[in-house]
Every structure is written in structure tokens, then in C-alpha cells.
Amino acid sequence: MFIQLDFESKKPIYTQLKHEIIAGIAKQKLEAGEGLPSVRSLAADLGINLHTVNKAYQQLKQEGFILIHRQKGVVINPDGVTPADEDYHAELKDLLRPSIAESVCRGMSEEEYLSMCRELFKEFSEGEEK
Known part of the structure; x- marks a missing residue:
């Protein structure tokens, strides 16, 4: 995955992660309906706490960028992001x-x-x- 985090930054890791995923969607590196790694898997890959990944995922879900399914896991919202209002x-x-x-x-x-x-x-x- 293309995610780059700066562990020396003043910006919280979960915010950086959230912004990296949004950038991936904007740059079409992540397509609608595409799966993302599980919380546990992404945390292990990035070397960060799973609660950090969970917080980023929950914010992305709340903002409509991703969906979290019990069986399917985490996916980029197949309907796309809500247009600017x-x-x-x-x-x-x-x-x-x-x-x-x-x-x-x-x-x-x-x-x-x-x-x-x-x-x-x-x-x-x-x-x-x-």
C-alpha cells in the first residue's frame, strides 16, 4: 500500500492515516468498492497500534469514504463520496x-x-x- 506516515510529525498518526487514504481515493489509487486491509493487518504492516487504525477507519466511515462490513471487511464506499454541499x-x-x-x-x-x-x-x- 502507498501509505507514508511521519512518526516525527506533530500531526496525530490516525489523522495522517486518514489523509493518506483520502489522498489515495482522490488520486484513484483506491477505487470504489476496493477492499482495504483489516485493522489488525494494517496496524501490523505500518507498525502502529490497532486502535490508531481503528480511529482513522471510524472517522473515514463517519465521513462516508469507507464502509465497514462484518463479512466483507473494510471497502472504499462503492457509491463514492457524498458531493460537496x-x-x-x-x-x-x-x-x-x-x-x-x-x-x-x-x-x-x-x-x-x-x-x-x-x-x-x-x-x-x-x-x-x-
């Missing part, structure tokens, strides 16, 4: 606000910020690897 737009705006504020404080121009956003968006929408 007004609630998602409001949540995204709340997430971007501190990032933009910090960028302004650090002297970053609007064009620099938007250029970086375009580059990242292109990376995910075209499935590129950076």
Missing part, C-alpha cells in the same frame, strides 16, 4: 481561514497562495505523484 463548503471555509490568515501574516501574496492551491488541486485531480 453547503455544509461541506462552510466546513472547508472554516478549515481554510486560519491557513490564509497565517499566510497573510507571513507575507505570502494571494497569487502565491492560489498558485499553491492550484498545484495541489491538480496533483489530486489528475492523480499525479509529487
Whole structure:
């Protein structure tokens, strides 16, 4: 699997894992209906606690990225992720606000910020690897 975790990062491991799986879906490395390793298997492969994997999986399930079946195991949501709605737009705006504020404080121009956003968006929408 393509998951890379930074054990020295301030970001919690479960958050990194969750983001790596979402990135895999966005880059089409993980297809709708495709199975993911069990909690125990992925924890062993990555060398992390199974409760960490379980927390990431539960958040992904809650957000609609995966389904967890007793017999089938963990699968990427075969119906795809719920499209962005007004609630998602409001949540995204709340997430971007501190990032933009910090960028302004650090002297970053609007064009620099938007250029970086375009580059990242292109990376995910075209499935590129950076």
C-alpha cells in the first residue's frame, strides 16, 4: 500500500492515516468498492497500534469514504463520496481561514497562495505523484 506516515510529525498518526487514504481515493489509487486491509493487518504492516487504525477507519466511515462490513471487511464506499454541499463548503471555509490568515501574516501574496492551491488541486485531480 502507498501509505507514508511521519512518526516525527506533530500531526496525530490516525489523522495522517486518514489523509493518506483520502489522498489515495482522490488520486484513484483506491477505487470504489476496493477492499482495504483489516485493522489488525494494517496496524501490523505500518507498525502502529490497532486502535490508531481503528480511529482513522471510524472517522473515514463517519465521513462516508469507507464502509465497514462484518463479512466483507473494510471497502472504499462503492457509491463514492457524498458531493460537496453547503455544509461541506462552510466546513472547508472554516478549515481554510486560519491557513490564509497565517499566510497573510507571513507575507505570502494571494497569487502565491492560489498558485499553491492550484498545484495541489491538480496533483489530486489528475492523480499525479509529487
